[in-house]
Amino acid sequence: MVNKVTNLRAYIEEKSTPCPPSGCWLWDGGVTLGGYGILGIVGRNQRAHRVSFEEFNGPIPEGMAVLHKCDVHSCVNPNHLYIGTSQDNANDRVKRGKGRDPRVEFCKRGHPTKEVGSRNKWGHCMICYEALKKRMKEMYAKRRVKCAES
Secondary structure, eight states: OGGGOSOHHHHHHHTEEEETTTTEEEEOSOBOTTSOBEEEETTEEEEHHHHHHHHHHOOOOTTOEEEESSOOTTBOOGGGEEEEOHHHHHHHHHHTTOOOOTTOSBOTTSOBOSSTTSBOTTSOBHHHHHHHHHHHHHHHHHTOOOOOOO
């Protein structure tokens, strides 16, 4: 629990693993199913990349998001993080080929996405999402964090 930590910067550096090829700092603590690091601060879970940004770069303006330059959700390297709007985040996802268009009939793996119930509330293909949840649970159960290639 971070409320007992006196130096948050040192804690972030201690709880992350540097990945030399990409420069990412991969979060070794708890993670969400989407791969974002989570950090308990005074009894409240927060996203580790947001905590890292604030600790190293200063406060996040109200209503703004912290985005990843590196596209690695578990990265907490403050040099890979920047402030943007939700629209900036959506534009970035589309630019990187990660955006989800509700008019698309098939996901990138070929599963049909037009039928009712074929997408979750975030617009993800349910077949791919369930497979992702299974992979993430297996991966984090083993507590291995692999270095993402850039």
